[in-house]
Structures are given as C-alpha cells and as structure tokens.
Amino acid sequence: xxxxxxxxxxxxxxTFGAEALVRGASAIALRLGIxxxxxxxxxxxxxxxxxxxxxxxxxxLAGNPGIALGNVVGSNIVNIGLILAxxxxxxxxxxxxxxxxxxxxxxxxxSIFVWFLLLDGDVSxxxxxxLFSLLIGYLVFSYISSKNNPEEVDIxxxxxxxxxxxxxIAVGITMLVGGGILFVNGAVDLAKQxxxxxxxxxxxxxxIGTxxxxxxxxxxxALKGQSDIAIGNVVGSNIFNVLGILGATALIHPVSxxxxxxxxxxxxVIFAIMVxxxxxxxxxxxxxEGAVLLAxxxxxxxxxxxxxx
Numbered sequence: 441x442x443x444x445x446x447x448x449x450x451x452x453x454x455t456f457g458a459e460a461l462v463r464g465a466s467a468i469a470l471r472l473g474i475x476x477x478x479x480x481x482x483x484x485x486x487x488x489x490x491x492x493x494x495x496x497x498x499x500x501l502a503g504n505p506g507i508a509l510g511n512v513v514g515s516n517i518v519n520i521g522l523i524l525a526x527x528x529x530x531x532x533x534x535x536x537x538x539x540x541x542x543x544x545x546x547x548x549x550x551s552i553f554v555w556f557l558l559l560d561g562d563v564s565x566x567x568x569x570x571l572f573s574l575l576i577g578y579l580v581f582s583y584i585s586s587k588n589n590p591e592e593v594d595i596x597x598x599x600x601x602x603x604x605x606x607x608x609i610a611v612g613i614t615m616l617v618g619g620g621i622l623f624v625n626g627a628v629d630l631a632k633q634x635x636x637x638x639x640x641x642x643x644x645x646x647x648i649g650t651x652x653x654x655x656x657x658x659x660x661x662a663l664k665g666q667s668d669i670a671i672g673n674v675v676g677s678n679i680f681n682v683l684g685i686l687g688a689t690a691l692i693h694p695v696s697x698x699x700x701x702x703x704x705x706x707x708x709v710i711f712a713i714m715v716x717x718x719x720x721x722x723x724x725x726x727x728x729e730g731a732v733l734l735a736x737x738x739x740x741x742x743x744x745x746x747x748x749x
Contacts, residue, residue: 443626450623454652457615461487461653462661462669464608471602481543481582484657484669485676486684487613491620491650492677493685499642500693507628509563509695510642511650512686513708516551516678517643518651520711521737524674527658528730534667535719539675542585544716546578547678551712554682555705558697568690575683616653624649639699644744651677671725678712701747707740 461484469479492515499507527533553574557567624646631641654677661669689695714736718729 443629446622446626447630450619450621450626450649451652453615453619454623455619455656457612457619457653457656459612459656459660460608461612461616462657462664462666464605464610464612465669466664466666467605468602468609471605478582479669479672481672481676481679482579483609484661484673485680487609487616487653489654489677489680489685490613490617491624491653492681493688494617494621495624495646495650496685496689497692500689500695504638506638506699507642507646508689509686509697509700510639510704511646512681512689513700513704514643514647515651515654516681516708517711517737517740518647519654519674519678519681520715521733521740522648523651523655523658524671524715524725525730525733525737526655527662527670527674528725529727529734530659531662531667532724532726533662533671535671535723535725536668537723538585539671540716540719540723543672543675543679544712544719547675548709548712548716550574550679550682551709554686555709558700558705561697563686563690563695563697565691565694568687571683571687572691573687575680575687578679578683620650620653623652637699640744640747643704644741671719675715703743711736 465479465484465487468483492511496508496511499511524533554563554571557563557571563571628641628646631645636645654673658670658673661667661673686695711733714733715725718725718733721729
C-alpha cells in the first residue's frame with residue numbers, strides 16, 4: 441500500500457511541478473527576449489534532470505553503482521525512445537535549425553564520448569572532471585550563441601511579475617526533485633520485491649521514474665504549442681545527464697560499469713543518432729518518427745525483460 445502511494449503521489453507531484461516549471465520558464469523567456477529553445481536547453485533541462493542527479497549521487501554513495509550508471513544511460517534512452525516519441529505522437533514537434541546543426545550533434549558526441557570513457561570499466565574522478573568541464577563549456581557556448589544570434593521570441597504567455605516567474609521555476613524544480621525521488625523509491629521497492637537486479641532496475645524503473653519530469657514537461661510544453669521547449673528539454677536533459685550528472689557523480693564517487701552489457705551503451709548512442717535524420721527531414725518530428733522511436737524503445741525494453749526472465 442505504501443509503495444503504491446509513493447508511486448502515485450510522486451507522479452502527482454511531478455505533474456504539478458512540470459506545469460509550474462514550464463509556466464515560469466516561458467514567462468522568463470518572454471520578458472527577457474530569450475528564445476524558448478535556450479530556456480528548454482538550460483533551465484527546463486536542468487530542472488527536469490534534477491531527480492537523475494539526486495538519485496545517481498545517492499546511489500553511488502550508497503554503493504549502488506548499477507543504479508547510478510543505469511539511471512543515466514537508461515534515462516537518455518527513455519528520453520528519446522519514450523518521451524520524445526510520445527510527445528511527437530500527441531503533437532508533431534517543430535525542430536529549430538539550431539537544434540539540428542548544433543545541439544543534437546553535441547548530444548550524439550557526448551553519448552559516444554561517455555561510451556568511450558566506459559571502455560575501461562568505470563567513470564573515474566578524472567573522467568568526471570572532464571565531463572563536468574565540457575558541460576560548463578556547452579552552457580557558456582549556448583549563452584554566447586544566443587546573444588550573438590538573437591531570435592524572435594513567440595510565446596503565447598502573458599507577461600507576469602519576474603519574481604513570480606522565478607518563484608514558479610523554483611517551486612517547479614523542487615516539486616520535480618521531490619516527486620521524482622518519491623516515485624523512484626516506490627518503484628525500486630516494488631522491483632526489489634520481485635528480485636530484479638540492480639542494473640536492470642537502474643536501466644528501466646529508475647530511468648523511467650527519474651525521467652517522468654521530462655515526460656510531463658515535454659508533453660505539456662507541446663500541448664501549449666511550445667515545441668522548442670519540448671524538444672529542447674529532451675536534448676538538453678540528455679546532455680546534462682551524461683556531462684553533468686554522470687560527471688558530478690564521478691567527482692563524488694567513481695562509477696563502475698560492472699554488470700552492464702555493451703548493448704546498453706550502444707542503444708544509448710543509437711537512439712541519440714536516430715534523432716538527427718528525423719529532425720533534419722523537414723525540421724519536424726512527426727507521428728511516424730515518434731512511432732519508430734517508440735517501437736525501438738519497446739524492442740530494447742523487451743531485450744531487458746528477457747535478461748530478467
């Protein structure tokens with residue numbers, strides 16, 4: 441009963457948190473003249489990735505590297521194969537040219553680089569330093585690019601008090617972190633009752649649980665016609681996950697890849713690569729592309745289920 445309440449309660453908190461975050465971020469973008477894409481790639485992406493950070497650090501310190509690494513790898517797969525797919529199925533996503541030319545290639549490169557770092561079996565303190573430094577570089581580059589290439593901001597949001605907008609963002613992020621952890625704790629307890637391995641839990645239940653903010657936020661943003669925030673959230677979250685979250689976790693405690701199969705890292709890279717041709721074709725990810733991504737995710741999940749059985 442308590443497990444069910446934890447899962448349901450966590451999801452409800454996540455829903456309200458995502459709504460507050462999108463409203464606050466959209467209003468800030470409108471008032472400051474910042475393109476929604478940049479907001480999606482930074483504030484929203486970081487906010488929705490906060491549960492991954494909390495869970496990965498907590499798991500690494502508790503001696504559960506399978507959950508820590510599985511959470512990052514699995515979340516990146518879930519973000520594209522499930523969240524981006526479902527969002528596109530609900531409402532086709534318009535993709536900005538900047539996303540295709542810069543941010544998606546960066547996401548792909550970051551995924552391949554992390555796979556390379558994991559070839560020796562772990563992500564060390566030095567690896568974590570490199571990853572986190574790359575994240576700082578990406579954020580600085582994004583900020584400078586947005587200033588050098590100002591774009592017209594078109595958000596269907598009425599101007600509101602900036603302090604209220606900031607408060608909404610803060611409340612939204614807080615609810616996303618709290619709701620995400622509550623959801624994950626309930627899901628992990630449920631999985632452990634069935635004797636599922638730590639790695640599988642990290643790649644599936646924990647990954648889906650900590651990615652619930654991205655799902656709710658992206659769907660709500662798409663429904664509001666803010667597709668830049670929707671896809672920026674997914675791509676930005678994936679970049680944050682591999683560079684920021686895995687990097688920060690490794691700085692605190694080395695992250696071991698023991699128990700993982702090569703297919704898990706390959707799947708993360710393949711899903712990242714798939715986004716590029718889909719987004720490049722007409723600068724739009726429609727329902728057909730969403731269906732292909734979802735089919736790929738269901739196939740990967742079936743493979744993981746077979747490992748359990």
